[in-house]
Amino acid sequence: MLDLGAFIQDLARSIGFLSRLPVSARFFDGHSGEMSRTPRAFPLAGAVIAAPAGLVLALSVGLGASATLSAFLAVASQVLLTGALHEDGLADTADGFGSHDREKALTIMKDSHIGTYGVLALILSIGIRVSALAALINALPPMQVALIMIGVAAGSRAMMVWHWRSLPPARPGGLAASLGQPEEGTMYAALFLGLLIFTLAIAPFAMLHAPAAALIFSTAAIFGFNRLILKRLGGQTGDTIGACQQICEIVALASLSMTL
Secondary structure (H helix, E strand, C coil): CCCCCHHHHHHHHHHHHHHCCCCCHHHHHHCCCCCHHHHHHHHHHHHHHHHHHHHHHHHHHHHCCCHHHHCCCCCHHHHHHCCCCCHHHCCCCCCCCCCCHHHHHHHHHHCEEEECCHHHHHHHHHHHHHHHHHHHHHHHCCHHHHHHHHHHHHHHHHEEEEEHHHHEECCCCCCCHHHCCHHHHHHHHHHHHHHHHHHHHHHHHHHCCCHHHHHHHHHHHHHHHHHHHHHCCCEHHHHHHHHHHHHHHHHHHHHHHHHH
């Protein structure tokens, strides 16, 4: 049976971990920082974080902004709300993949400087997401596009938990390793919650094939990413967890923009 008080605590910690939204310090009193249970709330936290960005998109369209400008403002809002947490992970992972040596790749990923591969990854990430959102704005009412943002945000955070749980830590002393790994039950709870929010957000106005295609393509992309990370790095890091969210969001939005 769900302990609502414990889940609310996990939700607050998840929002604090994944964003710059203010969270009361009382939710962290006595908390060691371990993440065996907390990530079950990642999908709902993702939905909460994406809601203001969806509102920015809807308001921008309502005020007469172009589809492209509205999409840029929405993505910029997401980046500001998360502190570019996931984008940073994507850029570092891309830079690491520039080396074929595992240890060198991990060293590059720890470096705070950004390289050519990281810059290109960020350009492609923002460009594809903005283009996909602009296409959706031209095809759907703005509030429905905002709901898509919320649904995709929830689903992509669930995929983060899957990636985190499925692979061993690549660096024993890394951030992800220091936080511990989500429990198996935590992963399944996150996947269920992510699927539920994604479905409730998109299904009311979409034909079945559109969300189904987005789920299939996103799952396939993360499955392939997991295999690649395991082969190249030997396991996950905090950066690859963030990159996982970005890849899932990119694929889901692109798929929905082509099927809705």
